[in-house]
Amino acid sequence: MCIVGKGLGRVTLRGPFLFFILFCVIVQVLPSTLLDKTLSYMAQEELHVGQIVLVALRNRPCLGIVWALGSEGGKAGGGAAGAPSFKLKPILQSFPFYFSTQNLQFLEHFAQYNLFSKGFLLKMMLPFSVESFQKMIQEKEAAAAPQEAFDFSAPIALNTSQAQAARQLVAQNHFGVTLIDGVTGSGKTEVYLSVLSETLQKSSRKQALLLLPEIALTKASLLRFQKYFQTKPWIWHSNTTPAQKQKIWLAALSGAPCVVIGARSALFLPFSHLAMIIVDEEHDPSYKQNEQGTYQARDMAILRGKIEDVPVILASATPSLETVQNVKTHKYDCVLLPTRFSEAQLPHLHVVDMRLEQDFALLSQPLAQALSRALQRQEQALLFVNQRGYAPVSLCRKCGFKWQCPSCAVYLIEHKAAGHLLCHHCGYVQPLPFRCPQCESEKSRLVLGVGMERVLETVQKTFPKARCLCLSSDTLSSKKRWDQAMEDIHNNNVDILLGTQILAKGHHFPNLTTVGIIEADRNASGCDLRANERTFQLLQQVAGRAGREQKPGHVFLQTFAPESPLLQALCQNDRDPFYDYELADRQQHAMPPFKMLIALILSGRKETDVQREARRLAQTFPLATATLLGPAPAPLSKLRDTYRYRLLIKGDKGTALQNGIKAWAKSENPAVSLVVDVDPYDFL
Ligand SMILES: [Zn+2]
Ligand SMILES: [Zn+2]
Numbered sequence: 001m002c003i004v005g006k007g008l009g010r011v012t013l014r015g016p017f018l019f020f021i022l023f024c025v026i027v028q029v030l031p032s033t034l035l036d037k038t039l040s041y042m043a044q045e046e047l048h049v050g051q052i053v054l055v056a057l058r059n060r061p062c063l064g065i066v067w068a069l070g071s072e073g074g075k076a077g078g079g080a081a082g083a084p085s086f087k088l089k090p091i092l093q094s095f096p097f098y099f100s101t102q103n104l105q106f107l108e109h110f111a112q113y114n115l116f117s118k119g120f121l122l123k124m125m126l127p128f129s130v131e132s133f134q135k136m137i138q139e140k141e142a143a144a145a146p147q148e149a150f151d152f153s154a155p156i157a158l159n160t161s162q163a164q165a166a167r168q169l170v171a172q173n174h175f176g177v178t179l180i181d182g183v184t185g186s187g188k189t190e191v192y193l194s195v196l197s198e199t200l201q202k203s204s205r206k207q208a209l210l211l212l213p214e215i216a217l218t219k220a221s222l223l224r225f226q227k228y229f230q231t232k233p234w235i236w237h238s239n240t241t242p243a244q245k246q247k248i249w250l251a252a253l254s255g256a257p258c259v260v261i262g263a264r265s266a267l268f269l270p271f272s273h274l275a276m277i278i279v280d281e282e283h284d285p286s287y288k289q290n291e292q293g294t295y296q297a298r299d300m301a302i303l304r305g306k307i308e309d310v311p312v313i314l315a316s317a318t319p320s321l322e323t324v325q326n327v328k329t330h331k332y333d334c335v336l337l338p339t340r341f342s343e344a345q346l347p348h349l350h351v352v353d354m355r356l357e358q359d360f361a362l363l364s365q366p367l368a369q370a371l372s373r374a375l376q377r378q379e380q381a382l383l384f385v386n387q388r389g390y391a392p393v394s395l396c397r398k399c400g401f402k403w404q405c406p407s408c409a410v411y412l413i414e415h416k417a418a419g420h421l422l423c424h425h426c427g428y429v430q431p432l433p434f435r436c437p438q439c440e441s442e443k444s445r446l447v448l449g450v451g452m453e454r455v456l457e458t459v460q461k462t463f464p465k466a467r468c469l470c471l472s473s474d475t476l477s478s479k480k481r482w483d484q485a486m487e488d489i490h491n492n493n494v495d496i497l498l499g500t501q502i503l504a505k506g507h508h509f510p511n512l513t514t515v516g517i518i519e520a521d522r523n524a525s526g527c528d529l530r531a532n533e534r535t536f537q538l539l540q541q542v543a544g545r546a547g548r549e550q551k552p553g554h555v556f557l558q559t560f561a562p563e564s565p566l567l568q569a570l571c572q573n574d575r576d577p578f579y580d581y582e583l584a585d586r587q588q589h590a591m592p593p594f595k596m597l598i599a600l601i602l603s604g605r606k607e608t609d610v611q612r613e614a615r616r617l618a619q620t621f622p623l624a625t626a627t628l629l630g631p632a633p634a635p636l637s638k639l640r641d642t643y644r645y646r647l648l649i650k651g652d653k654g655t656a657l658q659n660g661i662k663a664w665a666k667s668e669n670p671a672v673s674l675v676v677d678v679d680p681y682d683f684l
Helices: 006-010 015-021 101-114 118-125 130-138 160-170 188-202 219-229 242-254 264-268 297-308 321-328 365-376 452-462 479-490 531-543 565-571 575-588 607-619 656-661
Strands: 025-031 039-043 051-057 060-069 093-098 176-182 207-211 234-236 258-262 274-280 311-316 333-337 348-353 380-384 393-396 413-415 420-422 429-431 445-448 468-471 496-499 512-517 554-559 596-604 627-639 642-651 673-678
Touching (some): 039 051, 051 130, 060 130, 093 130, 101 118, 101 656, 130 242, 160 176, 160 333, 176 188, 188 207, 188 219, 188 274, 207 297, 234 242, 274 297, 348 365, 348 565, 365 452, 452 496, 468 479, 512 531, 531 565, 531 575, 565 575, 596 607, 596 627, 607 642, 642 656
Parallel strands (some): 176 333, 207 258, 207 274, 380 512
Antiparallel strands (some): 025 039, 025 060, 051 060, 413 420, 420 429
8 A cells, every 4th residue: 555645744644544554564664864774664565675665754755675574673763662563654655676685785784894874875776866766667668778788799809818818707607806917908808898798698697787987988988898799888977867877777676687887886776687797997096985975886896796696807907905915815816918919019118317307397308309209200199297287386485485275274276277276175266376475575476396287388388389188187077078089189189198197097099109207206195005006006007008009109207216116116017026015015014905994084164173072082982902093183184164183093804893983983063074984095
């Protein structure tokens, strides 16, 4: 029986309804809200665990799922715990849609590991408003259109090492993690697509999930997919339309055959017949969600694979240290692709010692000469500058004043073309200043550091005829412009590309032979235990863009510290000593992947409130087996006018740490908010 209608907020069980109660059963429902508990409701029909239902919560309709049958362990939705059943609110509507047991297990373990409330996670797995869900159910016939069938008949051509890798991977039927460890340009995609094809043909399960970093979800990667299977896969990312999202979600839930390529949020699709999961570019830091509930999508994909008992493939040319350590300890398998596909050779690396340059310039002599050669041969070049804008710091040369954001503890970045100073955290802008606000000197502003616009200025002066294109999140905020830029590069309408790290990922530019890294010493992130690892991965990925086809590639690394282990490892094309060095360092300092970290960030408008709450938490820390570091102001101590303090907990891996701090890690001051970040990446 269903009770729906405009007045559903006031539905109560009195009078004639009392009769039905004799035939009713109590069910535990997990509502899709911030709640972390199930609530008891009265069902007047047979319901199943995992079934999607509509209930009233604080007199408002709310979607939820049946978590368990019976009254045990939950609290009453209509009254206090243990209330007589006639006080319980009824289930308002039930839908013929079910989350699988595995989906529920995934939800529970995910929430437990990341210290999420289960209801919050359900909202991510059931991402619809009540109205849109009801509408979707009514239009189900139209929405549940199946994915166009893939054509697996044409085998993908593989070389010997690729074929060997694919054979090893196809042999897996059950859960296990395998890393495809292949140099850039070795054809990792062909290997996993060939495994995907074979797996979907032989398995009774017909769903597969391929995770990619959001930025890599481009037309180019889809065309590649289409080339092999004659059909476009479904794409799930932030720009997917609501109608398309409904279609994909319904297909995933109903177990319909489908291949979904998605950014990290695709992990929350309620697949019910998953056959395998692939995580490409597994080292990519964008798999770590840093806002609104933090989690590591690669790690959670592995959790999902374990619960579904299906194989998980990770692919990377520069695997993360976590993964490398898991391969070393035989927790993960590994297949190697040691050579580039076809005849392409790895690029030659040249270290340019900037201390030996006669006149300091942004472009060293060797790099300028290489650019000139590339232009003569009508080949493309890429200059890597990992800083947007013109210069990251503005300084008054009379009094030393530095221009800061009034709302955040960061310097303002000069954007010369736009004519302003900008905060990259909150978007604050001010026109380029004429006068120093501290000493009132005029025209005393000096800029420090190198941004992309500044390099562009130098390149245009040196090579006035070169056609340049800048690529960063600033210049390319729309997909259309991004696709246009990619087309221009592929049609050779660009001579010199300037780009931030968005260019490092998975792109294949056949005519690109020269890469210049302007500041190889610059860390990808300054206050992060993974800073060296990330810089190494980033530089190797950027270098990997050069010479991907027949023409040989040359990479120039401009540095003031050519002897650093990181650059030595890059140049000798031997990453193992560098990884060993980093792993030994992490082990010595008891850091991940050997130990586990959990960060607590407290923030609020009044610094004293935040400080007091941080101290209170530190004094009441409940775990004798773990170490608490802090409280201390977070490296980004002020952001958008809120003050931020950090506590860091270090302990042994395993969920005991999370279970131990779950009840404790809460703010008692409503003016101070608290964010828990399990396995933090961003230490700001
Ligand atoms: Zn001044
Ligand atoms: Zn700001």
